[in-house]
């Protein structure tokens with residue numbers, strides 16, 4: 001999660017909302033991909049940190065399924081990313097801060113709780129949540145100010 005936070009900081013420096021994600025193979029501890037939120041720079045509304053990390057790991061492994069891998073992400077995933085996480089068949093999602101406004105796991109669509117969701121990862125929230133939330137607060141405060 002510290003690596004994911006570093007990615008989030010890099011996103012903030014690039015003017016993107018500070019969210020970072022890291023994909024890990026829990027069997028070996030190897031980091032397969034890490035990514036920062038980048039929809040503005042990439043001209044791609046789907047370029048959330050989670051999607052970027054999933055794409056990078058899938059390309060690296062040459063497999064559209066990332067069965068059992070663990071995702072660390074600094075903010076509760078949105079509904080789009082939760083869908084991608086399910087399609088990728090990740091084993092576990094560990095996130096930092098809750099996102100009552102845009103989250104799709106514990107809030108909003110609650111994608112993994114729907115009967116139409118056919119792959120449900122284990123979910124753990126709140127890891128280094130205050131660090132993640134502080135990064136987001138200071139980013140948006142600076143933008144408004």
Ligand SMILES: [Zn+2]
Nearest residue numbers: 048077078081
């Ligand atoms: Zn997302």
